[in-house]
Amino acid sequence: DQQVKQNSPSLSVQEGRISILNCDYTNSMFDYFLWYKKYPAEGPTFLISISSIKDKNEDGRFTVFLNKSAKHLSLHIVPSQPGDSAVYFCAACTSGTYKYIFGTGTRLKVLA
Amino acid sequence: DSGVTQTPKHLITATGQRVTLRCSPRSGDLSVYWYQQSLDQGLQFLIQYYNGEERAKGNILERFSAQQFPDLHSELNLSSLELGDSALYFCASSDPGTGAYEQYFGPGTRLTVT
Numbered sequence: 001d002q003q004v005k006q007n008s009p010s011l012s013v014q015e016g017r018i019s020i021l022n023c024d025y026t027n028s029m030f031d032y033f034l035w036y037k038k039y040p041a042e043g044p045t046f047l048i049s050i051s052s053i054k055d056k057n058e059d060g061r062f063t064v065f066l067n068k069s070a071k072h073l074s075l076h077i078v079p080s081q082p083g084d085s086a087v088y089f090c091a092a093c094t095s096g097t098y099k100y101i102f103g104t105g106t107r108l109k110v111l112a
Numbered sequence: 113d114s115g116v117t118q119t120p121k122h123l124i125t126a127t128g129q130r131v132t133l134r135c136s137p138r139s140g141d142l143s144v145y146w147y148q149q150s151l152d153q154g155l156q157f158l159i160q161y162y163n164g165e166e167r168a169k170g171n172i173l174e175r176f177s178a179q180q181f182p183d184l185h186s187e188l189n190l191s192s193l194e195l196g197d198s199a200l201y202f203c204a205s206s207d208p209g210t211g212a213y214e215q216y217f218g219p220g221t222r223l224t225v226t
Contacts, residue, residue: 036217041219043116044204045217046214095213098145098208099168100157100215101157102156104153104154
């Protein structure tokens with residue numbers, strides 16, 4: 001039972017344009033969500049997070065949107081840069097449990 | 113550099129064998145997590161330790177065990193290895209005491225079972 005789903009295995013975007021990565025979850029108990037970026041041969045790196053009490057969180061070029069009713073979150077990267085090319089994982093947890101469920105990842109390729 | 117170290121970086125062993133993977137968390141982080149990433153899969157949460165005690169358990173096989181030592185480093189023991197155990201194993205650390213949920217990952221150990 002995949003509680004966190006990233007239905008797009010890959011995405012290609014032109015440099016300078018917006019990248020939108022999507023993530024869906026099924027467990028309504030999840031109330032904290034995170035995005036990680038992973039380069040080959042490295043561990044995932046924390047990017048941005050959002051609590052369920054918010055519907056948007058912004059950090060520089062990265063914005064995460066949360067739609068609780070649809071159990072959907074998205075990561076927007078504007079403008080996209082070639083260095084953003086990586087695999088992006090979304091993760092969810094229930095606060096206090098520290099038990100994280102990760103999606104299968106979306107490979108983003110930003111074309112120069 | 114996340115500050116989390118994992119050794120060894122690569123490990124090749126045969127079916128039926130036992131291996132130990134080691135992780136040192138970021139300075140000050142009390143919590144350690146272990147994840148398994150098989151080919152084209154997401155990260156599967158295995159187990160979490162907090163200050164030496166098991167805090168949460170995921171889909172960890174009975175052949176696998178872990179512990180966190182007083183100096184906060186952690187070891188993941190994998191025994192009776194099978195071909196399907198070949199994967200990347202990541203360790204992550206965090207400091208739940210700060211209320212922060214972000215985890216910091218090590219570079220991983222690639223295990224190949226032949």
